Amino acid sequence: MIEWVNSILQGVLTGGLYALFATGLAIIFGVMRLVNITHGDFIVLAAFVALVVVEGTGVGPFVSLIAVIPIMAVFGYILQRGVLNPTLGPDLLPPLLVTFGLSIVIQNLLLEVFSADSQRLKIGAFETLSINLTEDLAVGVFPLIIFVTAVVLIFAIQVVFNRTSLGRAFRATSDDPVTAQLMGIDHRHVYGLAMALALVLVAIAGVFLGVRTNFDPSVGPSRLLFAFEAVIMGGLGSLWGTLAGGIILGVAQNIGAKIDPGFQILAGHIAFLVVLAIRPNGLFPRTRDD
Amino acid sequence: MTEATAQGRYSVIRSTRASRGGAIAGILLLLFLAAAPWWADRATMRLLVEIFYILALAQMWNLLAGYAGLVSVGQQAFVGLGGYMLFALAIFTPVGAAWSIPLAGLIGAVVSLPVAFLVFRLRGHYFAIGTWVVAEVFLLGFAQIQTLGGGSGISLPVSVVRDIAASRSGRDAVIYLVALAVVICIIAIVYGLLRSRHGLALTAIRDSEEASASLGVDNFRAKLMIYIFVAFGTTAIGALIFLTKLRISPAAAFDINWTTTVIFIVVIGGIGTIEGPIIGTLIFFLLREPLAQFGTWYLILLGLVAVVIMLKAPQGIWGLVAERWDLRFFPVQRRLRFEPPD
Numbered sequence: 001m002i003e004w005v006n007s008i009l010q011g012v013l014t015g016g017l018y019a020l021f022a023t024g025l026a027i028i029f030g031v032m033r034l035v036n037i038t039h040g041d042f043i044v045l046a047a048f049v050a051l052v053v054v055e056g057t058g059v060g061p062f063v064s065l066i067a068v069i070p071i072m073a074v075f076g077y078i079l080q081r082g083v084l085n086p087t088l089g090p091d092l093l094p095p096l097l098v099t100f101g102l103s104i105v106i107q108n109l110l111l112e113v114f115s116a117d118s119q120r121l122k123i124g125a126f127e128t129l130s131i132n133l134t135e136d137l138a139v140g141v142f143p144l145i146i147f148v149t150a151v152v153l154i155f156a157i158q159v160v161f162n163r164t165s166l167g168r169a170f171r172a173t174s175d176d177p178v179t180a181q182l183m184g185i186d187h188r189h190v191y192g193l194a195m196a197l198a199l200v201l202v203a204i205a206g207v208f209l210g211v212r213t214n215f216d217p218s219v220g221p222s223r224l225l226f227a228f229e230a231v232i233m234g235g236l237g238s239l240w241g242t243l244a245g246g247i248i249l250g251v252a253q254n255i256g257a258k259i260d261p262g263f264q265i266l267a268g269h270i271a272f273l274v275v276l277a278i279r280p281n282g283l284f285p286r287t288r289d290d
Numbered sequence: 291m292t293e294a295t296a297q298g299r300y301s302v303i304r305s306t307r308a309s310r311g312g313a314i315a316g317i318l319l320l321l322f323l324a325a326a327p328w329w330a331d332r333a334t335m336r337l338l339v340e341i342f343y344i345l346a347l348a349q350m351w352n353l354l355a356g357y358a359g360l361v362s363v364g365q366q367a368f369v370g371l372g373g374y375m376l377f378a379l380a381i382f383t384p385v386g387a388a389w390s391i392p393l394a395g396l397i398g399a400v401v402s403l404p405v406a407f408l409v410f411r412l413r414g415h416y417f418a419i420g421t422w423v424v425a426e427v428f429l430l431g432f433a434q435i436q437t438l439g440g441g442s443g444i445s446l447p448v449s450v451v452r453d454i455a456a457s458r459s460g461r462d463a464v465i466y467l468v469a470l471a472v473v474i475c476i477i478a479i480v481y482g483l484l485r486s487r488h489g490l491a492l493t494a495i496r497d498s499e500e501a502s503a504s505l506g507v508d509n510f511r512a513k514l515m516i517y518i519f520v521a522f523g524t525t526a527i528g529a530l531i532f533l534t535k536l537r538i539s540p541a542a543a544f545d546i547n548w549t550t551t552v553i554f555i556v557v558i559g560g561i562g563t564i565e566g567p568i569i570g571t572l573i574f575f576l577l578r579e580p581l582a583q584f585g586t587w588y589l590i591l592l593g594l595v596a597v598v599i600m601l602k603a604p605q606g607i608w609g610l611v612a613e614r615w616d617l618r619f620f621p622v623q624r625r626l627r628f629e630p631p632d
Binding site for chain 2: 029034035037083086087091092093094095096097098100101102103104105108109111112221222224225228229232262265266269270272273276277280
């Protein structure tokens with residue numbers, strides 16, 4: 001019994017990481033109506049940028065965020081304005097195929113530069129530190145930090161969207177870019193800022209990913225699928241729903257792994273398909289998907 | 291068809307000078323290709339078989355994305371399913387390898403129904419990633435089936451291979467001709483479909499979903515029909531692909547690269563035309579021969595070219611050519627010729 005409780009608890013904590021992957025994707029979709037197929041590769045790219053900073057300067061992975069966050073944010077802003085903005089319009093095909101092409105380009109560039117070797121960001125003994133809840137139940141300190149960070153960041157993003165003028169610009173542009181323009185909002189700039197904000201989350205998610213698991217240039221797409229499943233399960237337009245979606249995915253994967261290691265990823269996908277069959281708009285929908 | 295009105299006579303014209311000339315050249319090319327077992331060496335024939343099945347896959351994806359607007363990045367689900375169905379039919383039933391190809395296609399069409407039930411709930415972009423999840427489920431699911439080799443894969447039994455033809459050159463010739471037949475059938479069916487009234491509906495959907503709905507086209511039904519038909523074709527092609535490989539594993543069968551390659555080919559060649567995938571396939575193989583040694587850089591180059599084309603010339607290479615010289619080898623459109631009264 002206690003093993004199952006443990007699986008569920010670890011799953012909830014893993015769900016925090018998935019929610020971090022997913023929140024960036026949800027912001028990009030929410031503001032630009034753009035589904036970013038490159039999202040998983042951005043996360044892996046952030047992990048590699050952190051690796052370069054760590055190896056180049058000798059600082060720890062967490063400190064490296066001082067450099068990784070601005071690098072990813074600027075990269076996101078430039079990419080949005082230079083490449084992605086021109087694809088946005090009534091036709092769905094161009095943004096999809098452009099982000100798909102970029103995904104292949106980033107994966108193969110990383111492969112060329114860093115080879116297919118597995119990498120890891122090391123934080124030393126801290127990685128294995130854990131708190132004993134009961135005699136048989138323990139939670140890792142680092143997974144707990146990831147989870148708490150995800151909750152705090154989602155809360156902060158909500159505040160940005162609901163309480164600041166930047167958030168008002170995001171919401172206005174999302175609702176109606178043409179009218180927002182009439183009110184003096186430059187939607188191209190707003191889109192750039194939204195992508196930059198999404199990539200701040202990606203930078204943090206990438207460093208967490210790199211500390212928690214091994215990564216190599218090919219692991220991006222599966223991270224995209226996890227993020228996507230969390231967003232859809234939670235329901236579009238609701239960031240707390242996205243957190244719930246991430247947790248469901250994490251729990252499903254951990255329970256699957258408990259039954260048979262081969263079922264880990266499969267169980268997560270099946271949970272997603274079941275939710276899709278029963279509640280196509282997700283569990284906590286706020287906006288309609290069209 | 292000619293009709294007279296008070297203002298004059300008009301007629302609907304479908305063929306073009308290029309299409310009539312092209313038809314003759316096409317028949318000659320087909321005869322030449324069909325004779326390949328007598329003039330080509332083994333390596334050339336293998337390359338041609340690969341070109342045929344990639345072209346057939348590209349035509350299927352183009353029909354799905356270019357006409358029905360269903361951008362799937364999960365078509366490898368059906369390629370792999372076809373491969374596994376070929377192996378399952380060959381190992382567990384007395385059905386011969388050649389008959390397994392259409393049979394696998396039918397199984398693919400049946401499987402696509404529950405898949406469509408799930409992924410059609412996702413609109414637009416999310417549909418794309420949803421199809422990818424389904425492909426991953428297929429991959430992980432088939433890796434669990436131990437009788438089909440589990441995660442490490444399985445080879446086609448020697449008896450089944452011998453059954454195709456006794457000698458190696460005989461097998462090469464049979465597989466080559468089957469591949470040629472498959473690609474011709476696929477292109478002929480797509481061409482026939484697009485010239486029919488269903489094709490008119492699809493072309494309308496391609497150009498504007500709202501407008502086609504307002505003219506009485508049932509968009510959902512048309513898209514579902516195309517999804518099922520493309521699943522049929524893609525699964526049959528998957529069976530053909532793994533007939534040439536003689537060995538299958540989940541990682542090879544459900545490889546995203548089946549879809550990636552085809553997307554690049556269609557985008558570069560020209561999406562939403564029959565000629566585009568043909569041009570794209572030729573370019574893909576022409577560039578691959580000298581550039582294959584650079585491996586990753588070749589993929590980076592293809593990705594960049596596809597991105598640039600999507601940004602600067604979304605109609606692709608064939609779109610530019612057709613616009614500039616008004617060339618159409620597969621005329622699916624209707625033109626009105628008007629003659630004023632004498």
